[in-house]
Amino acid sequence: MRGLNSDDKGAAPTGVVEKTNVPKAYPYQHRENVNLWDLPGIGTQTFTAKTYLQQVDFHRYDFFILVFSERIRENLILLAVAIQKMGKQFYFVRSKIDNDIDTSKRRKKQFDKEIMLQQIRDDWTTCLTTSGVQCPHIFLLSSLDIGKFDFSQMQKVLEEELPKHKRNAFLLTLPNTSQHVVNKKKEALKTEVWKLATLSSTIAVLPVPRLSVAVISPF
Numbered sequence: 474m475r476g477l478n479s480d481d482k483g484a485a486p487t488g489v490v491e492k493t494n495v496p497k498a499y500p501y502q503h504r505e506n507v508n509l510w511d512l513p514g515i516g517t518q519t520f521t522a523k524t525y526l527q528q529v530d531f532h533r534y535d536f537f538i539l540v541f542s543e544r545i546r547e548n549l550i551l552l553a554v555a556i557q558k559m560g561k562q563f564y565f566v567r568s569k570i571d572n573d574i575d576t577s578k579r580r581k582k583q584f585d586k587e588i589m590l591q592q593i594r595d596d597w598t599t600c601l602t603t604s605g606v607q608c609p610h611i612f613l614l615s616s617l618d619i620g621k622f623d624f625s626q627m628q629k630v631l632e633e634e635l636p637k638h639k640r641n642a643f644l645l646t647l648p649n650t651s652q653h654v655v656n657k658k659k660e661a662l663k664t665e666v667w668k669l670a671t672l673s674s675t676i677a678v679l680p681v682p683r684l685s686v687a688v689i690s691p692f
Contacts, residue, residue, distance in 0.1 A: 474509060475501060485511055487616075494519070496529050510534060516548035526555060535639065536631070537563040545597065550604045557607060562634050564610040565601070567593065570622055571615040590622070 477484040485499055498508040512529050513520045520528055525548075537556055539549055545565075556563045573593070578584050594611055601609040610630060612623035 475499060515552055516546060522548045522551060525552065531556070531559070534561070535635070536561060538566055539563060540566045540568055542567070542569045545600070550601065550606065553601070553606050553609070554604075564612065564627065564630070565597070566627070567597065567611060567613045569615065570613040571617055 475484075479487045483499070485497075493511050493513045495513065497511050499511060501507045501509070515525045516522055539553060541549055553563055553565070570590070570593075574586060574589070577589055590613055593613060597611050598609060601611070610627075612627040614622055614624055614627070
């Protein structure tokens with residue numbers, strides 16, 4: 474989501490074992506007021522389901538992305554229900570979807586990728602709904618090829634559901650994976666330019682030399 478590769482400077486560590494032992498913030502370059510937090514997995518010896526919400530200070534975040542791969546664990550469903558009760562938005566990401574496609578291609582002579590992807594969405598939607606999760610958003614992603622599958626749709630949903638005063642800040646952090654994102658960034662930048670121009674014009678009437686330049690300079 475930050476447009477980085479695993480070996481880029483400032484990228485979150487990746488691997489086959491647990492890498493996150495404490496909540497860690499990853500700021501966006503040039504947008505340090507926007508942070509993507511990586512939280513430890515729920516249900517470990519250190520972060521039990523019973524104390525998880527208090528340990529990671531759940532009330533501080535604007536929305537949540539709950540990631541799972543082959544199967545979803547009960548603790549993650551319980552976490553979604555808890556977030557739901559808080560009245561905050563949450564989204565499920567089914568990762569490593571490219572592995573499922575490769576496996577199905579090897580096993581089936583007649584393989585339809587879109588049918589398989591829709592079956593996965595439908596199955597998990599049914600599973601989560603019957604577990605008490607209301608209208609779950611489920612996105613199928615692969616970190617190896619982020620532009621494929623549901624990444625653009627996820628960006629669009631996140632943008633639409635964020636509070637209006639935070640929407641532009643989020644939009645400007647998105648990697649340019651589609652023309653839709655590029656166009657939305659242009660609109661967000663125009664809005665910021667207009668706001669700064671209005672602020673500068675207002676401050677310029679005050680008898681303080683070069684104050685209007687100081688306001689614009691950080692942008």
